[in-house]
Amino acid sequence: MRAIWTGSIAFGLVNVPVKAYGATEDHDIDLHQVHDKDGGRIRYERRCEVCGKKIAYKDLDKAYEDGERTIVLTDEDMDALPAEKSREIEVVQFVPASQVDPLMLEKSYYLQADSKSPKAYELLRQTLENTEKLAVVRFALRQKTRLGILRVRSKVMVLQAVMWADELRDAEQVAPEKSPRISEQELKMSAALVDQYSTDFTPEEFQDDYQLQLQALIEAKIEQGEELDTEATFGSQDQGSESGEVIDLMEALKRSIDGRNAKAPAKAAKDGKASAAKKSAAKKPAKKTAAARKPAKKKATAKEASSSPHKKKASGSGKKSA
DSSP: OOOSEEEEEEETTEEEEEEEEEOOOOOOOOOOOBOTTTOOBOOOOOBOTTTOOBOOGGGOOEEEEOSSOEEEEOHHHHHTOHHHHOOEEEEEEEEEGGGSOGGGEEEEEEEEEOSSOTHHHHHHHHHHHHHTEEEEEEEEOSSOEEEEEEEEETTEEEEEEEOOGGGSOOGGGTSOSSOOOOOHHHHHHHHHHHHHHOOOOOGGGOOOHHHHHHHHHHHHHHHHGGGOOHHHHHOOOOOOOSOOOOOOHHHHHHHHHHHHHHHHHHHHHHHHHHHHHHHHHHHHHHHHHHHHHSGGGSOOOHHHHHHOHHHHHHHHHHHHHO
16 A cells, blocks of 8 residues: 555654555446447546636646635645644544544544654554543644544554534434324334344445446446346346335334344254354364274275275375374
8 A cells, every 4th residue: 555644643742653544445346438329438628718728737726716706826825824734643632432423534544653663653552442532633634634533443543534513514404393203112113123133243244236236237248248138137126116105114113023033043044054064064074084094004905096086085194194
């Protein structure tokens, strides 16, 4: 990976030199636009509305519209801002993780110690881990002053950007004017259904079905070209509801719970078979080794050796064990 930022963490009078690396990546397949008639690539041009000329990226400036006029901000203007020049991640608070709203969290960056003596880095990392706190920090990245948190993942510190408070919209704007009444029985059945779905979060068990299907579509198009019948290959993609009828909530909860109960024995049996198979596989090598020792005393004939390669192999391993 290539470092996208180099600076330091200011922790009181302690200075921790670090390099930042993107902690996430987009797994989506890259697609671009083409003309549907001839397949020609569609490109976007930077063209000036005044003179009509195509403008090179180096000749672009930023601007702000106040409704009446345009205020142009040159590169020199932007470079003059002191906050943008800062190469320091300033620790301003330590807070419990529960106090940071997940809605505020943005992109994450791995922080690597950028020093021949990483002791200060390790000190801060272990302090965060032992106290189970998050460090609230201020930093500048890509011409923006940002708020963030420092936390620990495995043996590495993670810098996660956080939205400013005034960037979050008020949830009350979309809250219902009057909440519908929920009965105690509905709450109990809903809680029972939640209990049936409750387990440990294992993100590696989930996959992006859309991207997998898109990859399969691309490969099918490569093999069959325009002759590919997508509907026959991938089936109907209509996932819409068959009707707009109102579903009885209690009945839906009951059927959902019954459905999960019906699946539970099958899952338990499957898990039991998998567990038994693992135990059997673990025991087999020991039995095979023990069995292999007995034929070691008897020399196999040429006919037996040629007709049974497995016996020949077991005999050989028996001699080796002896």
